[in-house]
Amino acid sequence: MTDAPITQNIPLTPQKRWRAYWVCVAVAALTILDLSKVNVALPSIEKSFGASSTELQLIVSGYVLAFGLTLVPAGRFGDIRSRKAFFIVGLTLFTLASVACALAPTSTFLLVARLVQGVAAGIQMPQVLGLIQQLFPGAERAKAFGLFGAMIGIATAVGPTLGGLLIAIGGEADGWRLIFWINLPLGVAALALAIWLLPKTRERSSRSVTIDPVGILLFGVTILALMWPFLLTTGAPTDDPARWWLLLVFVLGATAFIAWETRYAAGGRDPLIPLVLFRISSFRNGSALIAVYFAALPSAFLLTTLYLQQGLDLAPVFAGMVSIGFALTSALSSWRGGTLVSRYGRALVVWGLVGVLLGAGLLVAAAILTPPDLTPWFMAGAMLVAGTGGGFVVSPNQTLTLHDIPVRQGGLAGSVGQLGQRIGTAIGTAIALSLFYSTIYREKGSGESDITLYHHAYAYGMLSVALFIAVAFAIAVLDLGSRRRRGKTPTDDAA
Template identity: 55%
Template sequence: MTDSSAPASGPTDRARWQAFAVAVGVAALTILDLSKVNVGLPSIEESLGAGSSDLQLIVAGYALAFGLTLVPAGRLGDMYSRKLMFIIGLSAFTAASVLCALAPTIEVLVIGRILQGLAAGIQMPQVIGLVQELFRGEERGRAFGLFGATIGVSTAFGPTLGGLLIAIGGPTDGWRLLFWMNIPLGLLAIVFAARLLPKPSGLRQPTNLDPIGVLLLGAATFSLLFPFVTTTGGGEDSSLRWLWLLAFAGFGALFVWWEVAYRRRGKSPVVHFAMFARSSYRNGVLVATAYFGALPAVFLLSTLYLQQGLGLAPVFAGLVSIPFALTSAISAFYGGRLVARYGRALVVTGLVFVIVGFTLDIVLAITLPAETAPYGMAAALLVAGIGGGFVIAPNQTLTLAEIPVEEGGVAGSMGQLGQRVGTAVGTAAATSLFFGAILQDTGQVTQLAAYHHGFRNGMLMAVALIVLALGLAIADLVERRRARA
């Protein structure tokens, strides 16, 4: 491995962990914004008179903008200063949160959400790059374990936090608290980032930005994500949106051609395809893409089923995901320590637990009475959470184990981009199956039975993606063992 055994140099041990705490805390704030806003959509609809397409843009605009800025921001951080890019992204995220909180119209709120996504995409690659820069070997595994625990808790706790804030602020304007909470936290984080994040080491090689490569990658990313993030599953989606995939094929081919030609001229392309020649990196990105295709979809389906199907209030619907958050945080912490010993086998074990937990979630949700189904779902998610913590953090550690520190930002941002693509595709497929089954069953069975069918169909798609991730992880495990034989 490239640098797994080299000792970390530069900042003291205390300073490194302080910088890590700042970076991961901001990453948690970013991930929370992906999940907590979902429960506020009914409140936004009532307050601002938003239509279904407006509500879709609030969620999709953030995710799309997030994906667009990941790679160029990671590239800039690698080239110049991760600290500077982090502070720029965090400052922009805080300012955009002010715009969202004060939005007088739905149009202003959509613009604010897009700006939030752009800012989140600037700061997130710097977190991965900083972990690569600050830690080595088993210590890096511990750091990614804590990072994975934080991300897992943020993803699962978001709906609960959102429901609680709406309960405090009221059904009409409670959604504004979802954005107001970002502002004091963001300002405080800016102060700590300026004081505690390390300055550029001065060891980085001079390179170039490759602006044409950045533009082509952005166009390919937009074309790929757009038809998925604009899929509502409500029967009103235009089939013409899938023509964007033809544009993706064209821009993707142009991007690959340009990057290869650019490198042949002796220049540094925005993406070094040699990274994907490393099986640990390539397989790790694929596992994460499939896994994150399922995870956000599961929490969105659970929120929809519990609120619309079973009639739970947002705050109580969000509580169902708390067992997943707690168990995944604990297992991620230990997973970061165990990954050096067990490697890819730890990820395989975690995925098996996730499959068992999500399968139990389907069975208990549709077989238990409506009064007890939420408790059964919470128990099933507890099992899935045990496995979830053994997936995210160990997989992140294994994925970046052979990547040089100077490429950490771009490598991490490509992995994050894969996760955003997986999330967009998985969520679109799952929600389409969910709403499609409900629309088909309307008038033929009871409302609860229709929601049973919708939840089952959407969750089966999510389980299929986890099974795909398991197959990829097993293939990588076999490849590693053959290489050692």
């Protein structure tokens, strides 16, 4: 890697820093929206193209896969070149790919455009995290990450509602195209603001920049082999069991990647992922926690939407609106969490996970114990509880995870955390959907009423959500204990 000089704190006035910050956060929210709002569009896309279930699955999962594969290399390139330049490249490509999705004449064309869109998202997201870490020092950074977490929480929860609303406006046949068209004006506006407001983050270096091509290749094979079997898991009897052999390729690829990166670093060169980052306990524990947490959260949204649409025949727009409460309360608690993390540290995340677990339990209780016409209202109440807890997880954990990371590696470290989230989402969603649909396939024709069948399917799917939250809770408790044994106080985290 280059020895390019870097300004540790970008010399901007507070007003200019926050303007640049809001451009970054808005683009991050736009990126995350496309992870969730397309889910509710699948029935509309199926009607428009007569797409197969595999094609529909890939239209969603292909975006996630391309996103995940691009994150780490893009984070590395942004760190050694220019975060602003890569941000603009990613945003431009994302906007153009969205237009291609909106104009897609066939499902195959749409799938390819979604892959390009995922690559673009993977280019721009690491630059957002690197810029935030570089723009703000100390306690101000915690506040910035708190607001960042609030916006991401809103985008995650509002995605299904926005998707359902756009489909209702555009009609069943072509309403899904509006989901992509809306990215055009938003993308163009964000692009103009990015060119105008984002600061320069790199100076030219007189020394050459070295890239780790073998590391990039091994990394790509490893991540592809890990995510692919889960991304193609639907829970249907037609799922090909041979796909699980790819996990053996993952193990071999991961072993080769670690060996190569270790050797590459020992030769005095800078690897794609400096494995020494994982010796930093705050980074290691925080990255693991958020990966497991994101195996639970998107799965809970997806299962709830499926239950409301398929089990209760609720329209997509109304099914999506159930999660609005999560968006509102998580936004508030994320913002508050950004200020409280300096006082309570990891303990704040622990109690946040308790709130999320309680909310998940209330969602299942609402589905099973309440009359169908009242179920959406009770679920919306449960989302308020889960959102309050969720806001105390994401933004404080982001602050704690990156606290000990050098600013010059902020983009890379942030992209590793984002990769963990994408992998967690792929694995968690696959497990939850498998439990949901396998229960339906297994119990269909058993004499149970349809509503009882969906009660069982939702409960089994949400069981995986609860288990993932419990694992995240265990990691948070272990990290809290480790910090206390080292005598590390919450104030140290905000220093």
